[in-house]
Every structure is written in structure tokens, then in C-alpha cells.
Amino acid sequence: MLLKQHDKESLQRDNSVLQVRNLKKYFPIASPFGRVSGHVKAVESVSFDLFESRTLGLVGESGCGKSTTGRSILRLIEPSDGSVIYKGEDVLKLKQKQFQKYRREMQMVFQDPHSSLNPKKRIGELIEEPMEIHKIGTKSERMERAMDLLRRTGIREDQYFRFPHEFSGGQRQRIGIARALAVDPSVIVLDEPVSALDVSIQSQVLNLLEEIQDEFKLSYLFISHDLSVVRHIADEIGVMYLGHMVEKAPTDDLFANPLHPYTQALLSAIPIPDRKQRRERIIIKGDVPSPIDPPKGCVFHTRCPFAMEQCKTVTPVMQQHSTGHEVACHLY
Amino acid sequence: MSHPLLEVKELKTRFSTEKGTITAVDGVTFNVDYGETLGVVGESGCGKSVTAESIMRLLNEKSTKYGGEILYKGRDLLSLPESKMLDIRGNEISMIFQDAMTSLNPVFTIGDQIAESIVVHQKLSKKEAMKKAVEMLRVTGIPSPEKRIHEYPHEISGGMRQRVMIAMALSCQPSLLIADEPTTALDVTIQAQILEVINELKEELNMGVIMITHDLGVVAEVCTRVAVMYLGQVIEEADVDTLFDSPRHPYTRGLLQSIPKINGDREQKLHTIKGVVPALDNVPKGCRFAPRCSFATEKCLEEAPVLDELPNGQKVRCWHHARIKEREDVPDAIEAT
Known part of the structure; x- marks a missing residue:
């Protein structure tokens, strides 16, 4: 590896x-x-x-x-x-x-995982957001990729609909990383x-x-x-x-x-x-x-x-x- | 018979919250003697x-319940009335906090703030107290202190502010200094300066020091003995060399192995401790570390271990500490996730 x-x-x-x-x-x-x-x-x-x-x-x-x-x-x-x-x-x-x-x-991952994720959005949406902005894929493709990235960064797929505050600092940082990876x-x-x-x-x-x-x-x-x-x-x-x-x-x-x-x-x-x-x-x-x-x-x-x-x-x-x-x- | 400087015995600190009672400190026991630095x-x-704040009795007494004893020179601090506590706080026992900016009052000059505790505890005049303040600032290594005492906290750098806090804490020559993450907010070169100041003054005043930190590097540099805490309990206590050479608790081992070493093999993957620290309102039954521990057995999940003392003075709260010793040279004792 x-x-x-x-x-x-x-x-x-x-x-x-x-x-x-x-x-x-x-x-x-x-x-x-x-x-x-x-x-x-x-x-x-x-x-x-x-x-x-x-x-x-x-x-x-x-x-x-x-x-x-x-x-x-x-x-x-x-x-x-x-x-x-x-x-x-x-x-x-x-x-x-x-x-x-x-x-x-060129993407960025920030220091503070508590303030760098929008608290009103579900983590799935947060990961799809950059793909939407850059018009990548269809809605279902984006969802599939978000699920995939969650799994890849060590977060269970069934947590897709959760909000950032439900996660610990380490998990939030993983979400931040998944979000940066979303647009390849x-x-x-x-x-x-x-x-x-x-x-x-x-x-x-x-x-x-x-x-x-x-x-x-x-x-x-x-x-x-x-x-x-x-x-x-x-x-x-x-x-x-x-x-x-x-x-x-x-x-x-x-x-x-x-x-x-x-x-x-x-x-x-x-x-x-x-x-x-x-x-x-x-x-x-x-x-x-x-x-x-x-x-x-x-x-x-x-x-x-x-x-x-x-x-x-x-x-x-x-x-x-x-x-x-x-x-x-x-x-x- | 003379008493040790500080004996904490089975300390319990409970907070009543909306969700019910939370036990933040659950049966903590340790001693600190003159001229010794205990790392927590x-x-x-x-x-x-919370342990430190309990010793100083800084917590809101309405919503906090204490249990156990905190014996300072043989007197139980927990049973003292607040008026007696005032004579001890800042005079006999002092504390340095992590964030010097918010711990200093922005509307008074640093001279005023250092002099305040001298006036209160040592009954000196304001003028004499100011002179002493200058002296204290000089001791902590602040250049041209006679000018500095007229400055406000915002005018000086973070490292300087931390020195002002130390000057303030030591102005009444306390017997016990509690330093709560004193260098966490500072850069490494400034951290090195501050740790040196604390160490020198400890020697000079023969103080006992409790150094609270999450940084094992800082512990290795300044502490003589170390207590490792997990979820409100001390899970291992040993002198600093023993702790780093042969940690017996799986959590201590895990912590030591998950830090990237400045001299380690860079290609090797870092160790991890699986899972996360559980919330205090949902403490696991049995051993508190069991759900994250790769040594855990049925017994660990059911029965809480006690803090065992080994022949070498090391104390461990684990059912399997004998087994862990046998596997001492196996680096993979803690499973990677």
C-alpha cells in the first residue's frame, strides 16, 4: 500500500x-x-x-x-x-x-472540524455540495460517490443522513477529508x-x-x-x-x-x-x-x-x- | 510525623446537570511531595x-458534590470553609492556566495584577508589592520588568503573558503549584523557555508541582512521576522512567505507541486505539477501557479492576497487567483498527 x-x-x-x-x-x-x-x-x-x-x-x-x-x-x-x-x-x-x-x-482541509462543516446540513449533502458546485455527475451518481467516500474514510454509510454535531472531532475531520476528495x-x-x-x-x-x-x-x-x-x-x-x-x-x-x-x-x-x-x-x-x-x-x-x-x-x-x-x- | 505535601484520597467530583448526575472524577488517589513534579x-x-479544579475548589459549589479527601499538609481542603480556602488559594497553592490571555484581566496593568495577590496575602503596602512584582517578573525572565509592569496584557506576547501568570502564581511562594496545560497554547521554542522557568523555580522554592498535560513529550521533559487518567480514573501511576520503559496498562501503551516518534521508523504505520472515548454519562460497566482494549476478556466487561500496586511501586488498574508484561517486546500488543 x-x-x-x-x-x-x-x-x-x-x-x-x-x-x-x-x-x-x-x-x-x-x-x-x-x-x-x-x-x-x-x-x-x-x-x-x-x-x-x-x-x-x-x-x-x-x-x-x-x-x-x-x-x-x-x-x-x-x-x-x-x-x-x-x-x-x-x-x-x-x-x-x-x-x-x-x-x-486543489482542495483544502481545515484545522477546526467543528467550525468548518455547516451545522445545518447533513453530512451526505456536505460531501455532495462540492460536486454540485462543479457540476459533476447526476444526483444519484453524486449520492453514490458520497456513500463511497464515507466508507473509504471510515464512516458508516448509514450515517449519511446525520448532522455534523452527531460526530466526534476525529470523525468530523474524516468528513472534511471526504468532502475534499469528492471532486477528485x-x-x-x-x-x-x-x-x-x-x-x-x-x-x-x-x-x-x-x-x-x-x-x-x-x-x-x-x-x-x-x-x-x-x-x-x-x-x-x-x-x-x-x-x-x-x-x-x-x-x-x-x-x-x-x-x-x-x-x-x-x-x-x-x-x-x-x-x-x-x-x-x-x-x-x-x-x-x-x-x-x-x-x-x-x-x-x-x-x-x-x-x-x-x-x-x-x-x-x-x-x-x-x-x-x-x-x-x-x-x- | 510530618505529612506529605498533598494527598488526594479517593476523590470524587460529581456535577448535577439537566441530564442527571455526572461523575467527572471517580476515585482518584495520588500524592505529591515537596520538590516533586507529578504529571497528570x-x-x-x-x-x-476537574481534578485540579477540585483541589483548588474552583468549581461551582452549588452544582458540584465532592467525595473523598484532599489532604494538604494534613488538612482536608474539602471540609474547609470558603473563608479558610481564601487563605490557601493563591498563597499556599497556586495555579497556572492554559490560556493566559483570558486568565489575565484586560483592564488592569500586569503590575497591578501581580501586586494584588501580594497585598492580599502578605499584607504589604501597594508600593512594596509593586517592587516585589518587578522582582517576580525578573525571576521569570522578562526583560526590563520595571517598564513592563505598567503595560496591559494585550501589549505583550503569549509567552510573556504566560510568564506573567507564573510570576503571579509564585509571588506568594506557594508550596504547591498546579499547572494546567501551561504550554499548550505556545510555540515549541517558547514552550521550552517556559518549562525551563517552571523547573528552575521548582528547585529554588522546593515546591511540589502538578503538571497537567496531554503531551507525553512535556511529561518526559519535566515530570518525576506520572499518573495516567482515563474517563475520570487514574489507570496507571509510575515514576517517569518506568512509565516510558514498561507501561503496564494497555491504554498507556496505546497512547505511547500512537504518537509519531521524532526518531521512529517513518515508513511504519502509526498505531491506533480503536474507537473513541465514551461519554461520561455512559460509562462502560466493568473496566472503562475494555470496549477499546485488545486484551479485554469477559471478566473485563463485567468487573471493574482496582488500582493494583506492583512491587516496584508502579500502580495499574488492569486485570491483565501480568500478561501485558510478558508481551513487553511485542510491538503489536495493541491492535490497529
């Missing part, structure tokens, strides 16, 4: 499904009279590729821009600049109406899909996500602050800090050899549920600076233990360090 | 927070 690592690698290179280049999102800060006094620089020149049947994990702390990145790709919020190339076309240049057909192929997408953005769930339920949902990825040949953009979860599910990980992607590497590489000082601190800060695996902690001081007025030069220099003179003035760019392992830091 | 872990709804 699960593709082994080497199979996945051989699949990789040519099967880039989606290319994101220099994505930017600035939110204007407007006074009550509409005068713009500044910008929140939420996402700053982020680039990456998504590959078929593979998962890119996006990690970072709150406010680092990982969710904004995910939403910008689907144009749930309009990015300020950059390009998102899907099937050779820059989807950011399309009018909303033309974009509609691509939206079918090729890309799914998962924004903290298991963060609201208890550990025993979390593992059920993670296993489901892995199974359907292979079955439906899906590319995932998996956004999470939980590094152990990302490590488990992602093939490649991008680390974000204050709107910038500071490091990107294949998962095993990133954990074995983290290059950026922020990645090193982040990895060392994870509490490990194993007493024999204790290691030296790198505790970085202070808080994340405000994205309204980010530090000049490298955004991390205010908290970086290795900061040098040039870090304060020159912004480092992403550079290839070894195959597939990129880092934006003056140390390398 | 479990999933949502297992009663870990």
Missing part, C-alpha cells in the same frame, strides 16, 4: 504538479478612514514545488506565514505577488471565474488537520491521509506546527520564520543535518516522549519580531546565536547546500 | 482539569 522511499524518489523529479515561485502576501494596515499606514509582511518570496503522491510539510511557529502560504495558493486570499503554476498555467493571473475549474483540482483533486492543502485531535484519534487520521494519498495520487501541502507529525507524513519539509522560508530539505536530511540556526533550535525544542533520547537544548531567547516591521538583513538575526555583522544588513537567499537541501543563511 | 496525563474529557 505504502510506496517505499526509493519508489517515491524515482517518481519524483518529472512529476512536479504545482510550482510556487516568489509568493508574497502583504496585508495592508489601514486606518478607519482607509489610509494605509503600513503592511504586515506575512509571506515574503516563498518558492517550492509539490510533487505527485508526495507531501511537502510546512512548519514554523504561529505567525510565520505558513497558513497564509497555503491559502494564497488556493486564492482563498489573493497573494500580492508571485506565481503559482499548475499544469503550465499561472493560476494567479486567471480571473476568479476561470480559476473555478482549477479550484476543483490532485492537490490538497491540509492546514493543521490533526492539531485539534487527541493523540489516539490523531494517529487514525494520519494513517487515513497516507492511505488515500497513494490511492488517489494526491500531492499534499501539510501545514503544521507539530514537527513529529510532519516528520511522519512529509517527504520534504520547508521551515518558515517570519514570512521567509529559511530551509527546505528532504525529511530525513532535515532531521539528520539541520543547517539553519532556527531549524536547529526548533528541532531541539521539541519535547521527546522518550526518556533515553535526551539531548542538549538550544533555547533561543526572546520572541518573534513583528511582521509589520521585520528586522533588516536576515529576519532571524535578532535571536540568532551565530549572528554576524553582515546578517544585520544583507538578506540571505536560498542556496543549494546538497541535493535538494536548501538554506538561506550566511553561515553557508 | 490523559485525553480530553478524562477529568484531569
